[in-house]
Amino acid sequence: MEEKLSTEQNKNFFQKNINIVICSIFCTALWGSAFPCVKLGYELFNIGVDDTFSKILFAGWRFFLAGILVLLIATCMQKKFPKLKKESVKGIALLGFVETTLEYVFFYIGLSYASGFKGAILNPTSTFMMVILAHFFYKDDRLNFRKGLGCIVGFLGIIIVNLTGDIDSSFSFLGEGCLLISALAFALGSIISKEVTKVEDNPMTVTGYQLSIGGLILIALGFIGGARLHVTSTSAMLLFLYLALLSSIAFSLWTTLFKYNPVSKVSIFNFLTPIFGTILSALILSEDVFNLRNLVALILVCLGIYIVNKPKEKETSIN
Numbered sequence: 001m002e003e004k005l006s007t008e009q010n011k012n013f014f015q016k017n018i019n020i021v022i023c024s025i026f027c028t029a030l031w032g033s034a035f036p037c038v039k040l041g042y043e044l045f046n047i048g049v050d051d052t053f054s055k056i057l058f059a060g061w062r063f064f065l066a067g068i069l070v071l072l073i074a075t076c077m078q079k080k081f082p083k084l085k086k087e088s089v090k091g092i093a094l095l096g097f098v099e100t101t102l103e104y105v106f107f108y109i110g111l112s113y114a115s116g117f118k119g120a121i122l123n124p125t126s127t128f129m130m131v132i133l134a135h136f137f138y139k140d141d142r143l144n145f146r147k148g149l150g151c152i153v154g155f156l157g158i159i160i161v162n163l164t165g166d167i168d169s170s171f172s173f174l175g176e177g178c179l180l181i182s183a184l185a186f187a188l189g190s191i192i193s194k195e196v197t198k199v200e201d202n203p204m205t206v207t208g209y210q211l212s213i214g215g216l217i218l219i220a221l222g223f224i225g226g227a228r229l230h231v232t233s234t235s236a237m238l239l240f241l242y243l244a245l246l247s248s249i250a251f252s253l254w255t256t257l258f259k260y261n262p263v264s265k266v267s268i269f270n271f272l273t274p275i276f277g278t279i280l281s282a283l284i285l286s287e288d289v290f291n292l293r294n295l296v297a298l299i300l301v302c303l304g305i306y307i308v309n310k311p312k313e314k315e316t317s318i319n
Contacts, residue, residue: 010256010260011260014256014257014259014260014261015260015261020257020261020265020266021269023253023256023257024257024266024269024272025269025272026250026253027249027250027253027254027257027269028269028270028272028273028276029272029276029280030246030249030250031246031250031273031276031277032272032273032274032275032276032277032278032279032280033246033276033277033280034243034246034247034277035274035277035278035280035281036277036280036281036284037239037242037243037246038058038243039281040239040284041058041236041239041240041243042055042058044232044233044235044236044239045058045229045230045231045232045236045240046230046232051227052108052109052225053221053222053224053225053226053227054222054227054228054229055108056104056105056108056218056221056222056225056227057218057219057221057222057223057225057227057228057229058222058229059104059108059215059218060215060216060217060218060219060220060221060222061215061219061229061240062215062240062243062244062247063100063104063211063212063214063215063218063244063247064211064212064215064216064218064219065215065240065241065244066211066215066243066244066245066247066248066251067207067208067209067210067211067212067213067214067215067248068208068212069208069244069245069248070204070207070208070211070248070251070252071204071205071208071209071212073204073248074202074204074205074208077204078202082202082204082205082208084200084205084209085199085200087199088196088199088200088206091192091195091196091199091200092196092200092206092209092210092213093213094192095189095192095193095196095206095210095214096209096210096211096212096213096214096215096217097213097214097217098185098188098189098192099185099186099188099189099190099192099193099210099214100189100210100211100213100214100215100217100218101214101217101218101221102181102182102185103182103185103186103189104182104218105218105221106178106179106181106182106185107123107178107179107182109174109178110174110175110176110177110178110179110180110181110182111179113172113174113175113178123179123182123183123274124155124158124183124270124271124273124274125155125180125183126183126184126186126187126190126267126270127151127154127155127187127267127268127270127271128151128155129183129184129186129187129188130186130187130190130191130263130264130267130270131143131147131148131151131263131264131267131268133187133188133190133191133263134191134262134263134264134267137191137263138262138263140262141262141263141264141265143264146307146308147264147268147308149307150268150304150305150306150307150308151268151304151308152304153300153303153304153307154268154271154300154301154303154304154305155271155304156300156304157271157275157296157297157298157299157300157301157303157304158271158274158275158297158301160293160296160297160300187267190258190263190267191263193206193210193255193258193259194258194259194263197255197258197259198259203252203255203256203259204252204255204256206255207248207251207252207255208248208252210251211247211248211251254266264308265308268304268305268308269305271301271304271305272301272305275297275298275301
């Protein structure tokens, strides 16, 4: 009875618009902070620009630790170690493989063969993919003009914040192709996550296990590729712990939001991640971020979010 009451309270809390906005912005701000922190991590752990397997190993340990942290927090909250239901094991294993392992393997390979500009532009395409996938999976989350317009406006903001004089139109499978597969993996993972939380009630349990499983596979791939990590300083260890902590908090909240809300309502906020990444990267690296381009980009992303989430009027879904 208490568990049922707690679930209902969570549902009421996470379905309030103001709470969706606050939690989503918090998640994307945390993920945005990962951009400069991962770069600093590579420097502190002496990982070279083209050392893909060391990057995969770094990500593996980060997500594995994040998963363990989530499970430990869940244990303290529930006063017992969270066990999986038999019917959810396959789904969570698939989620870990798709949303953690596949996403980051293809992301790192893609970045090795494509420019940073293209990485920043193609990664948020996962938002489009989530909105489109939701159209086919959920009758109450159909694609319509409002959602399409919101996504396009938000994506324009991402393009503007990343505009440089160095833009090329070339396309390769190992570069742009892998980045698109990475974005698709994140989008598919969001759908799988929503389905798994229908079986496994506690989003923290889902997050903890999926991060641990996905992280372990990444660690194995890193070792197979000959990579090894060496802690070079206390600063390196503290930064690594922060990265694990931000992943555990952000993924737990994100999974909870997807459990109680339509996919498109939450996924549109993902456009804020590269915005926060750009701003925080520049602030940490002491660069100028307060310029017209970034302001226009932020306004467009916020406008896109508003368009998708504004009160519904009569509208026709795309069948």
